[in-house]
Amino acid sequence: MTVTLADVAARARVSPATVSRVLNGNYPVAASTRERVLRAVDELDYVLNGPASSLAAATSDLVGVLVNDIADPFFGIMASAAQGAIGEVASGRAGGEKLAVVCNTGGSPARELTYLTLLQRQRAAAVILMGGSLEDPEHLAATAGKLAKLAEAGTRVVLCGRPPVPGDANTAALVFDNRTGARLLTEHLLGLGHRRIGYVAGPADRTTTRHRLEGHRAALAAAGVAEGPTVHGPYDRRSGHEATAELLARDPDLTAVVAANDTVALGVCAALRERGLSIPDDVSVAGFDDLPFSVDAVPALTTVRLPLHDAGARAGRLAMGAEEPPTDGPVAVPGELVVRGSTAAPRG
Amino acid sequence: MTVTLADVAARARVSPATVSRVLNGNYPVAASTRERVLRAVDELDYVLNGPASSLAAATSDLVGVLVNDIADPFFGIMASAAQGAIGEVASGRAGGEKLAVVCNTGGSPARELTYLTLLQRQRAAAVILMGGSLEDPEHLAATAGKLAKLAEAGTRVVLCGRPPVPGDANTAALVFDNRTGARLLTEHLLGLGHRRIGYVAGPADRTTTRHRLEGHRAALAAAGVAEGPTVHGPYDRRSGHEATAELLARDPDLTAVVAANDTVALGVCAALRERGLSIPDDVSVAGFDDLPFSVDAVPALTTVRLPLHDAGARAGRLAMGAEEPPTDGPVAVPGELVVRGSTAAPRG
DNA sequence: TCTCAGACAGAAAGCGCTTTCTATCGGGGC
DNA sequence: GCCCCGATAGAAAGCGCTTTCTGTCTGAGA
Numbered sequence: 049m050t051v052t053l054a055d056v057a058a059r060a061r062v063s064p065a066t067v068s069r070v071l072n073g074n075y076p077v078a079a080s081t082r083e084r085v086l087r088a089v090d091e092l093d094y095v096l097n098g099p100a101s102s103l104a105a106a107t108s109d110l111v112g113v114l115v116n117d118i119a120d121p122f123f124g125i126m127a128s129a130a131q132g133a134i135g136e137v138a139s140g141r142a143g144g145e146k147l148a149v150v151c152n153t154g155g156s157p158a159r160e161l162t163y164l165t166l167l168q169r170q171r172a173a174a175v176i177l178m179g180g181s182l183e184d185p186e187h188l189a190a191t192a193g194k195l196a197k198l199a200e201a202g203t204r205v206v207l208c209g210r211p212p213v214p215g216d217a218n219t220a221a222l223v224f225d226n227r228t229g230a231r232l233l234t235e236h237l238l239g240l241g242h243r244r245i246g247y248v249a250g251p252a253d254r255t256t257t258r259h260r261l262e263g264h265r266a267a268l269a270a271a272g273v274a275e276g277p278t279v280h281g282p283y284d285r286r287s288g289h290e291a292t293a294e295l296l297a298r299d300p301d302l303t304a305v306v307a308a309n310d311t312v313a314l315g316v317c318a319a320l321r322e323r324g325l326s327i328p329d330d331v332s333v334a335g336f337d338d339l340p341f342s343v344d345a346v347p348a349l350t351t352v353r354l355p356l357h358d359a360g361a362r363a364g365r366l367a368m369g370a371e372e373p374p375t376d377g378p379v380a381v382p383g384e385l386v387v388r389g390s391t392a393a394p395r396g
Numbered sequence: 397m398t399v400t401l402a403d404v405a406a407r408a409r410v411s412p413a414t415v416s417r418v419l420n421g422n423y424p425v426a427a428s429t430r431e432r433v434l435r436a437v438d439e440l441d442y443v444l445n446g447p448a449s450s451l452a453a454a455t456s457d458l459v460g461v462l463v464n465d466i467a468d469p470f471f472g473i474m475a476s477a478a479q480g481a482i483g484e485v486a487s488g489r490a491g492g493e494k495l496a497v498v499c500n501t502g503g504s505p506a507r508e509l510t511y512l513t514l515l516q517r518q519r520a521a522a523v524i525l526m527g528g529s530l531e532d533p534e535h536l537a538a539t540a541g542k543l544a545k546l547a548e549a550g551t552r553v554v555l556c557g558r559p560p561v562p563g564d565a566n567t568a569a570l571v572f573d574n575r576t577g578a579r580l581l582t583e584h585l586l587g588l589g590h591r592r593i594g595y596v597a598g599p600a601d602r603t604t605t606r607h608r609l610e611g612h613r614a615a616l617a618a619a620g621v622a623e624g625p626t627v628h629g630p631y632d633r634r635s636g637h638e639a640t641a642e643l644l645a646r647d648p649d650l651t652a653v654v655a656a657n658d659t660v661a662l663g664v665c666a667a668l669r670e671r672g673l674s675i676p677d678d679v680s681v682a683g684f685d686d687l688p689f690s691v692d693a694v695p696a697l698t699t700v701r702l703p704l705h706d707a708g709a710r711a712g713r714l715a716m717g718a719e720e721p722p723t724d725g726p727v728a729v730p731g732e733l734v735v736r737g738s739t740a741a742p743r744g
Numbered sequence: 745t746c747t748c749a750g751a752c753a754g755a756a757a758g759c760g761c762t763t764t765c766t767a768t769c770g771g772g773g774c
Numbered sequence: 775g776c777c778c779c780g781a782t783a784g785a786a787a788g789c790g791c792t793t794t795c796t797g798t799c800t801g802a803g804a
Contacts, residue, residue, distance in 0.1 A: 050549065052760055063784045068762060075763095076781065095545075098517035099456060100760035102447035103789050109514070118479070118498065119472035128467045131500045135507070147514040149497030150466065152479045159483070166457070166495040169446035197443075201398065285688060314692045321694070340633060344662045346669070346694035400790055411754045416792060423793090424751060448790035451759050 051094045060088035071096065102171055107202060111148045111367055112167040114160060116179040118152040120283065120311065121339050122356065126178050126208060129360030130367070137368040146173065146368070155251075157187040164194045167203070174204040174367035178360075180256030181210050188213075195219060208363035211255050212378045220366045220373030222359050222381055226256055226336075229352035229383030230263025233306060233334050236350070236385055238271045240393045242304040242332060246295035247278040248288050248316060250308040257308065260336060264306060276302060283308055288315025296323070303331060303394035310335035310342045310351055317345065317390070328392035338386055347389030354383050399442045408436035419444065450519055455550060459496045459715055460515040462508060464527040466500040468631065468659065469687050470704065474526050474556060477708030478715070485716040494521065494716070503599075505535040512542045515551070522552035522715035526708075528604030529558050536561075543567060556711035559603050560726045568714045568721030570707050570729055574604055574684075577700035577731030578611025581654060581682050584698070584733055586619045588741045590652040590680065594643035595626040596636050596664060598656040605656065608684060612654060624650060631656055636663025644671070651679060651742035658683035658690045661697055665738070676740035686734055695737030702731050 057064040062081060069075040070085040077085075088094075102108035113130055115123035127150045134148040151167075153160040160177075167175055175198060181191065192213045195205050205219040212221040237245055247264060250257035261278070268275050277298035281287030288307050292315070295302060305320075307313035313335030317327055325331050327347055335342060338353035359381050365371040373379075405412040410429060417423040418433040425433075436442075450456035461478055463471035475498045482496040499515075501508040508525075515523055523546060529539065540561045543553050553567040560569040585593055595612060598605035609626070616623050625646035629635030636655050640663070643650060653668075655661035661683030665675055673679050675695055683690060686701035707729050713719040721727075 050760095053762095054760080064761075065763075065785080066783060069783090072762080078782065081783080093545075095513065096517050097451070097519070097760050098514075099447040099450035099519060100789090101517075101762075103445070103451050103791085104760075104762040106762090106789070108447060110518075112497070117472075117476070118466070119469050119476045121467050121469060121472070124465075124467035124469070124472050128465070128500055128502070131466070132502070145510070145514065147499070147511070147518065149460070149499055151495070151497055152476055154476070154480070162493070163495070165443065166446075166493065168443050169449075170458075170495065171445070171447060197441075285692060311689075314689060318692050341659075341662060341689050344633060344666045344693070398790095401792095402790080412791075413755080413793075414753060417753090420792080426752065429752080445790050448759090449792075451761085452790075452792040454759070454792090 051092045052097070053094075056085065056088045056092055056094050059092060060085045106171065107173060108171045109144075109146045110167065110170050110172040111146050111174045111176070112163065112172050113148065113150040113176045114153055114163055114178060115150055116153055116155045117283070118150060121341075122309065122311075122337055123178055125339075125356040126360030126363070129357045130176055130178075130208075130364035133361040133364030134368055137365060137370040148364075155182075157182050157184065157191075161187075161190055161194060164191070164198065168194070168198055168201065171201065172198075172203050174206065176206045176208055176363050176367050177210050178208045178363070179210060180254045183253045183255055183258065192216065204367055204369060206363050206366045207378070208359055209256070221378035222363055222366075223378045224256075224354050224359070225380050225382045226259035227263035227266070229336065229354070229385070230260040230306075231267045232263075232383075232385045233336070233350075233352050234264045234267035235271075236387060237304050237306070237332065237334065237391060238267060238273060240332070240391060242394050243273055244299055244302050244304070245273075245276045246299065246302045246305045247276065248291040248295065248305060248307045248312050249278055249280045250283050250312075252280045260308065281308075281312070283312060285311050285315035285318070288312035288317075289319045290315075292316050292319035304333070304391070305331060306334045307336065309337045310339045310349055313349055313351070313390075314341075314345060327390055329395065332391040332394070334391055336383075343388070345390070350388045350391040351386050352383040353386045355381060399440045400445070401442075404433065404436045404440055404442050407440060408433045454519065455521060456519045457492075457494045458515070458518050458520040459494050459522045459524070460511065460520050461496065461498040461524045462501055462511055462526060463498055464501055464503045465631070466498060469689075470657065470659075470685055471526055473687075473704040474708030474711070477705045478524055478526075478556070478712035481709040481712030482716055485713060485718040496712075505530050505532065505538075509535075509538055509542060512539070512546065516542070516546055516549065519549065520546070520551050522554065524554045524556055524711050524715050525558050526556045526711070527558060528602045531601045531603055531606065540564065552715055552717060554711050554714045555726070556707055557604070569726035570711055570714075571726045572604075572702055572707070573728050573730045574607035575611035575614070577684065577702070577733070578608040578654075579615045580611075580731075580733045581684070581698075581700050582612045582615035583619075584735060585652050585654065585680060585682065585739060586615060586621060588680070588739060590742050591621055592647055592650050592652070593621075593624045594647065594650045594653045595624065596639040596643065596653060596655045596660050597626055597628045598631050598660075600628045608656065629656075629660075631660060633659050633663035633666070636660035636665075637667045638663075640664050640667035652681070652739070653679060654682045655684065657685045658687045658697055658699055661699070661738075662689075662693060665693065676738055677743060680739040680742070682739055684731075691736070693738065698736045698739040699734050700731040701734045703729060
């Protein structure tokens with residue numbers, strides 16, 4: 049029925065071992081033999097049996113990329129960059145074709161663990177975890193345990209945009225400097241003269257949420273300005289939309305709103321407009337991430353640009369072992385303040 | 397080193413066969429035995445060896461979802477829905493845990509084929525191809541061949557938003573009715589009184605592009621209105637931005653622009669604004685897909701809503717065999733015209 | 745009491761590949 | 775002319791699981 053290595057070997061009049069060696073290219077094979085084998089492979093339309101190969105070699109060519117929300121371009125961009133980098137590295141290695149796949153956890157710790165187990169089952173070559181994590185100690189411990197098991201089994205683990213596991217110095221980590229980015233953003237607002245700043249934060253128990261909030265508060269504290277109202281919600285536009293009403297109810301004299309990210313900011317803008325408030329004349333709005341649509345918002349969004357593409361690509365290379373991770377802790381990826389039309393000095 | 401089935405068997409004082417049966421739940425095992433096995437699994441922290449299992453069973457628990465661009469929410473939403481549905485169906489079956497993974501082809505035919513081969517290697521349980529395909533006969537034939545091979549090997553193949561392979565009646569297919577959607581949209585514009593309508597199309601050789609363009613032209617033809625300028629480009633905002641200049645150069649008196657999709661429409665809006673043209677007073681703009689950000693554009697985008705989530709979920713169920721595909725051709729998924737602020741009657 | 749069906753459990757044969765460990769074959773060095 | 779080495783190729787032993795084929799044992803029916 050299906051063509052096997054043995055069939056190819058028979059056709060090429062060599063042993064299965066030789067065919068395997070030709071296909072994996074890690075053992076000297078005479079050019080003429082190689083050619084004969086390759087021809088047989090072609091003629092028989094042979095496709096390697098992945099599971100058999102993985103079983104025998106005790107490793108597979110799967111690389112898993114876990115993301116919190118695949119429908120969010122924030123993750124899409126990073127994942128895409130990682131896949132691209134992985135493909136690029138793989139194409140330069142004989143028989144190194146990797147199956148880079150992205151798994152959508154939907155932000156659920158349970159699904160994250162499930163995916164990790166599934167990848168562990170497959171003896172994945174590498175796993176990249178993208179995006180902030182839940183700060184629940186139990187889940188953190190469970191994840192750390194899984195990652196340790198994976199690493200132990202030879203799977204390369206890379207964190208991208210997620211704080212390193214404490215005490216685990218040997219998994220590569222890329223972390224966005226959310227704190228500094230948020231601080232710069234709030235400083236910008238303070239510099240414009242804003243003193244009543246509302247904040248629409250992400251889910252309360254996520255690292256990203258906390259870090260951005262901390263940066264925001266640090267800026268406020270440094271300037272001696274009191275913290276305005278803060279509302280937590282998911283990282284989506286609806287959250288921004290709903291939170292705005294709450295923010296305004298708590299402080300009707302708000303002159304600026306900082307959102308957890310650009311998507312949320314869009315919701316904030318919509319809600320503000322619905323109430324007849326103009327941006328930035330009545331209220332300034334700022335986002336975070338600088339996703340592609342942010343420049344097209346009206347007015348264009350002031351935000352903090354994160355080098356999503358670069359970070360994803362780097363994570364991909366790290367996962368392929370094509371780049372050495374720094375030995376002294378995680379790589380800090382800085383964000384860059386991008387000032388656009390959605391922020392301005394508050395009305396006289 | 398690593399714990400194997402045999403270790404678990406030894407610990408539970410049963411044969412490996414029994415452990416396997418407990419884990420796969422498809423053979424009667426006494427409750428007490430089952431419990432003993434499960435405990436052993438737990439105590440030893442056993443993780444099934446996927447490759448070994450797949451090899452022996454000649455099938456794996458991988459489900460591949462191929463998308464053209466993972467950074468585009470259009471695909472993200474569908475992929476997310478599909479993964480969700482797959483997870484849901486899987487959780488209802490003992491040992492039916494599936495590893496739903498999304499693969500990003502970047503619209504490249506070569507990568508599409510590569511992924512298909514990789515998935516074939518893994519003996520994937522199912523493959524879902526999302527989004528329109530290239531219309532190159534050679535690539536079409538290559539893809540059709542691969543899909544036939546996959547189906548033959550027992551992999552379930554589902555097309556979502558991609559026209560069925562001619563002559564292949566047994567792979568399930570969900571197709572968006574892009575033609576009708578596009579026709580409705582252009583009819584809406586015509587109804588408002590527009591007679592000079594520019595069109596920013598997607599890449600020339602894609603099915604989606606062609607179908608939308610055909611619907612647009614059909615509406616024009618039915619109304620006896622001459623076709624305005626048309627420019628092709630990728631499905632991104634930049635394309636819309638650049639195409640707008642071209643469109644305006646070809647016909648400075650354009651009163652409306654139809655874009656290939658919402659993302660492109662955003663680019664069109666930006667370009668129009670940069671030239672000091674107001675939307676919809678000077679020029680009406682329409683998109684397609686109704687992605688989440690479209691309602692937040694200013695003005696909100698008139699577009700054609702595609703039930704991306706539903707379609708993705710359905711594709712997922714089809715891939716799991718949890719829903720029977722219709723025997724009489726593909727399922728046509730209709731789009732719904734959504735009229736918002738970006739379109740209005742042309743100026744006097 | 746004896747038989748037999750039904751419910752479980754075990755033995756063992758692979759699944760298709762990788763990878764040591766062994767040949768085998770020409771040559772160059774002495 | 776002999777020995778040893780480098781370059782290739784083959785033999786064969788698994789990798790860890792699934793599954794068919796056989797039991798074994800229990801209780802119901804006769």
